[in-house]
Amino acid sequence: MIDLRTDTVTQPTAAMLAAMQTATQGDDSRDGDPTVIRLEALAAARTGKQAGLYMPSGTMTNLVAVLAHTQRAGEVLLERGAHMLNTELGGLAAVAGVFYKGIPGTRGAMDETALREAVRPMTRNNFGTALICMETTHNGAGGTVLPLAHMKMVHDLAQQHGIPVHTDGARLFNAAVALGVPAADIARHTDSVCFCVSKGLSAPVGSVLCGSSAFIERARPFRRMVGGNMRQAGSIAAAGIVALETMMDRLHEDHASAKKLAGGFHAIDASLIDPADVETNIVRVNVRASGRSAASWAEAFRAHDIAVSPADSGSLRFVTHRHIGNAEVDAAIGACREIWKNTTK
Numbered sequence: 001m002i003d004l005r006t007d008t009v010t011q012p013t014a015a016m017l018a019a020m021q022t023a024t025q026g027d028d029s030r031d032g033d034p035t036v037i038r039l040e041a042l043a044a045a046r047t048g049k050q051a052g053l054y055m056p057s058g059t060m061t062n063l064v065a066v067l068a069h070t071q072r073a074g075e076v077l078l079e080r081g082a083h084m085l086n087t088e089l090g091g092l093a094a095v096a097g098v099f100y101k102g103i104p105g106t107r108g109a110m111d112e113t114a115l116r117e118a119v120r121p122m123t124r125n126n127f128g129t130a131l132i133c134m135e136t137t138h139n140g141a142g143g144t145v146l147p148l149a150h151m152k153m154v155h156d157l158a159q160q161h162g163i164p165v166h167t168d169g170a171r172l173f174n175a176a177v178a179l180g181v182p183a184a185d186i187a188r189h190t191d192s193v194c195f196c197v198s199k200g201l202s203a204p205v206g207s208v209l210c211g212s213s214a215f216i217e218r219a220r221p222f223r224r225m226v227g228g229n230m231r232q233a234g235s236i237a238a239a240g241i242v243a244l245e246t247m248m249d250r251l252h253e254d255h256a257s258a259k260k261l262a263g264g265f266h267a268i269d270a271s272l273i274d275p276a277d278v279e280t281n282i283v284r285v286n287v288r289a290s291g292r293s294a295a296s297w298a299e300a301f302r303a304h305d306i307a308v309s310p311a312d313s314g315s316l317r318f319v320t321h322r323h324i325g326n327a328e329v330d331a332a333i334g335a336c337r338e339i340w341k342n343t344t345k
């Protein structure tokens, strides 16, 4: 089975498995495990922040960031297609106790005028805007990268109003590679940022929330509140360290595979995708012109031993990663050609 549903299916590397075997096994919740502390320091250094906080998932790092920034009051502004808004099951409201407003956007970037209009001060009858969130790369928009000028505009606006900014950087290093800049150049336009080591970087578990030392200290009890304190977490953190030290430099290969995939699909029919839309490792394919639903397309791919995810009723999402090379890309293009032919003949 060629698995193109997501980059979280990546398996740990041999170096990760070796590091996991020899990692310290301290009780991170009680004392702070030395390996976890090392991962958190490395994450902070990579993002140019003062401190990091390791957690089991990206969803949890986003939730803890909201809890720590908002103190359970006010409105969170974020792009309408944001993962935090659409895929994290309302944790913002259900757990963090804040309400939210989706801002219309283009390729994951919030419309500036709509954002400026949505920012509200605290008044006698209003909590005001508590937090602004960004997402890069933007999953729902197809792995798009927020331009640094956009991030700066959002951060400047937020600072003018005394509002903190959090960035969901689950695939922050894909964004950095696509922009050709260190991740810290992206993270300077946000007060806090999280990233996952468990996606294209191939580690088995975890995300790190980074920010100022004071912010991370405030986040710690919230991590415990949502069940994110881990005990012998050294083994999984050790794999995260290897991910940060060795796996970033190959992400451009995943981006090249995604481009190749898009080029192949475009050659089958131009309505499927414009390869220029592919910026990182996510490829969204529009199958509407075929008259067949995305779910049915995914089933047809399954018959070719290829797993893909319907993104909505009319589009499929392909995600490239370390286990997708030229042969897998060619197989996916070949399967698409056959399905297209059988569907439209």
Ligand SMILES: Cc1ncc(COP(=O)(O)O)c(C=O)c1O
Pocket: 056, 057, 058, 059, 060, 083, 084, 135, 137, 138, 139, 168, 170, 171, 196, 198, 207
């Ligand atoms: C942009 C984005 N944010 C957050 C997450 C959540 O990460 P996790 O699955 O580790 O909770 C994902 C997962 O795909 C994501 O794509």
